[in-house]
Amino acid sequence: GAVVSQHPSWVICKSGTSVKIECRSLDFQATTMFWYRQFPKQSLMLMATSNEGSKATYEQGVEKDKFLINHASLTLSTLTVTSAHPEDSSFYICSALRDSNIQPQHFGDGTRLSIL
Amino acid sequence: DAKTTQPPSMDCAEGRAANLPCNHSTISGNEYVYWYRQIHSQGPQYIIHGLKNNETNEMASLIITEDRKSSTLILPHATLRDTAVYYCIVRSGGATNKLIFGTGTLLAVQP
Numbered sequence: 001g002a003v004v005s006q007h008p009s010w011v012i013c014k015s016g017t018s019v020k021i022e023c024r025s026l027d028f029q030a031t032t033m034f035w036y037r038q039f040p041k042q043s044l045m046l047m048a049t050s051n052e053g054s055k056a057t058y059e060q061g062v063e064k065d066k067f068l069i070n071h072a073s074l075t076l077s078t079l080t081v082t083s084a085h086p087e088d089s090s091f092y093i094c095s096a097l098r099d100s101n102i103q104p105q106h107f108g109d110g111t112r113l114s115i116l
Numbered sequence: 117d118a119k120t121t122q123p124p125s126m127d128c129a130e131g132r133a134a135n136l137p138c139n140h141s142t143i144s145g146n147e148y149v150y151w152y153r154q155i156h157s158q159g160p161q162y163i164i165h166g167l168k169n170n171e172t173n174e175m176a177s178l179i180i181t182e183d184r185k186s187s188t189l190i191l192p193h194a195t196l197r198d199t200a201v202y203y204c205i206v207r208s209g210g211a212t213n214k215l216i217f218g219t220g221t222l223l224a225v226q227p
Contacts (some may be wrong), residue, residue, distance in 0.1 A: 006159070032213060043203075043219040044160070071217035093159045097213055102148055105215055110210075 006108030020080045023094030029074035030096035038091040084115045125222040134191040141185045153200040182226030194225045
């Protein structure tokens with residue numbers, strides 16, 4: 001089955017630092033990747049859609065300068081949380097789509113980010 | 117994409133079938149029904165999807181009503197490891213391909 005890997009699984013860092021999270025599709029080429037955020041006891045909230053070689057499309061209310069997304073290849077997308085603050089602490093999850101039709105998205109196992 | 121409505125929680129005895137309902141009364145003709153589940157502190161796992169015909173795979177069966185306004189996910193023999201939040205999502209195959217998650221159903225499988 002399709003495998004999506006996220007790294008790191010956990011990260012703890014000081015307020016004001018920037019954190020980069022990687023999302024890789026291991027056994028298929030992903031034309032589109034998605035980034036979600038999930039707070040405790042809540043559902044997943046879509047942050048942005050990332051297409052290889054083009055700028056990401058952000059959902060309403062998501063700051064593009066705060067959450068930098070790069071999708072430089074068909075197997076890798078990165079999310080950088082810039083100047084992170086405690087309110088950015090959350091569970092960040094990526095997903096990858098093989099091609100743009102009815103195929104299901106496949107999700108990584110998430111990155112738990114804690115900002116002190 | 118159409119919205120979905122699911123019960124917030126359900127219980128099921130281990131070894132019995134778990135039937136999880138989903139209402140999607142505003143679904144349009146080109147929209148598919150997808151089911152995912154999320155076990156605590158993990159990413160969502162794809163289960164199954166369908167358009168109008170019933171579907172079955174190694175994990176589950178998906179029954180879609182003839183008018184497509186509702187569907188049921190069936191786990192034929194639930195185990196404790198099936199305890200998770202189950203999400204029913206309606207999505208078209210269009211350009212956006214976004215999955216918008218609702219609140220889902222917390223299925224608790226009891227020993």
